[in-house]
Amino acid sequence: MLQISLALQLYTVRDHLAKDYVRTLRKVKEIGYDFVELAGAPPFETPQTKAHLEDIGLSPAGIHIGLNELESRLDHWIEYCKTLGMENLVCPYLPADRRETREDWLAVAGLLDEMGARCRDQGIRLSYHNHSFEFVKFDGQYALDMLLQNVSAENVCAEIDTYWIQHGGADPVDYVRKYAGRIPILHIKDMADDEKRSFAEIGNGILDWPAIHQAALDAGVQYYAVEQDVCPGDSLDSARMSCEFTTKLIGA
Numbered sequence: 001m002l003q004i005s006l007a008l009q010l011y012t013v014r015d016h017l018a019k020d021y022v023r024t025l026r027k028v029k030e031i032g033y034d035f036v037e038l039a040g041a042p043p044f045e046t047p048q049t050k051a052h053l054e055d056i057g058l059s060p061a062g063i064h065i066g067l068n069e070l071e072s073r074l075d076h077w078i079e080y081c082k083t084l085g086m087e088n089l090v091c092p093y094l095p096a097d098r099r100e101t102r103e104d105w106l107a108v109a110g111l112l113d114e115m116g117a118r119c120r121d122q123g124i125r126l127s128y129h130n131h132s133f134e135f136v137k138f139d140g141q142y143a144l145d146m147l148l149q150n151v152s153a154e155n156v157c158a159e160i161d162t163y164w165i166q167h168g169g170a171d172p173v174d175y176v177r178k179y180a181g182r183i184p185i186l187h188i189k190d191m192a193d194d195e196k197r198s199f200a201e202i203g204n205g206i207l208d209w210p211a212i213h214q215a216a217l218d219a220g221v222q223y224y225a226v227e228q229d230v231c232p233g234d235s236l237d238s239a240r241m242s243c244e245f246t247t248k249l250i251g252a
Contacts, residue, residue, distance in 0.1 A: 004216060004250050006243065007035035007061040009187065009227035013235045014039065022052055024236075029056050031240045032247060037090075037185065037225045038063040046083050053084070061223045062088030062185055064129065067095065067108070074115050078122045088184055088223075089119060090159050092129045102138040102146070109150035116155030125184055129159040135168030142170075148179065157182045161227070162207055163189035167197060172207060173215045180219035188212070188224045188246065199230045201238050203245035213249050224250070 008028055010017060016024040021042055028036060036058050042049045053060060063086065065077050070091055081089050091112065098104055116126040134144035148158055158179045162172040176183065190205030192198040203209060216224070224246060231238040 004213075004221055005035050005061070005223050006033060006246055006250065007037050007185070007223050007225045008033045008239055008243070009037040009039060009064075009225045011039035011064070012226065012228045012231070012239050015235055017042075022056075025052065025056050025058060027236055028239065029058055031236070032243045033058070033226075033239075035059050035061040035223060037061050037088075037223075037227075040064060041080065046080060050084050060084050060086040061225065062086055062090050062127075064090045064092035066093065067091050067098065067111075070115060071111065074118060078119055078124050081124050082122065087123065088125050088127060088157075088159075090127045090129050090185070092159075093131065094133075099133065099143070105138065105143050105146055106150060109147050112147075112156050113151040116151065120155055125157050126155065127157040127159040127185065129187065130161050130168075131164045132168035135170065142168075144168075148182075153182050157184055159183070159185050159187055159225075161187035161189060162212060163187075163191050163199065166191050166207060173211045176212065176215040176219050176221070183216075183219055183221050185223045185225050186216050186221045187227050188242075189227050189229075190242075198232075199228050201228065201245070202226060202242040203249075204241070209245075209249055 013024055038060055077089055098108055112128060119126040130144050136143050138146060160175050160183055165172040165175050188202055190200040190202050190207050192200040193206050226242045228238050
């Protein structure tokens, strides 16, 4: 059976990274993560970033880079991924002025498809990471589906985010199954059982993790990326709690 690797999306511990990036990476490794997903480039030259990760024993699963930056410097980020030895380049968000109309979404789809083809030619996979603003409908279809169905599956993958699928009113299990074979990295994120639908550590919320895990196995997911946008206490403590639960879930 496929073994899914566990990564931490470093946005989770951005407060600690801002104070001491390398020390925080060491703590992430001590917690039990062997992989990280970069939230933008670390504040080092590329060779130094590679050396820090190798010294600590962390492997980069992928990196989030904004759409405008990808559009203007795609070749740079392809080379960045290749230098660090990671396959996954992820567009994490859409600026508000690029998602107002159906035509906006189709234009973004065309752009992502073109960039994804360029990435694929260099051995890099481009993915799109969802939030819940994609759950607006145009002609009866969610924008997320319109986007993912108007690109080549070979050119653009889906970094499904379980919390934001739930937040958008859909079922994370359904979406993992719908885009099976196209999800190299699944963002795992839980939702608290409260009126604010707060972010929660994995296993401390309302999402059905056994069902999500089975769907992920069936879908060929390679990495789980733990992410918690807001933590109630210390972000490293939240990362530790999520790691402990998920490690048991996947049987690592």
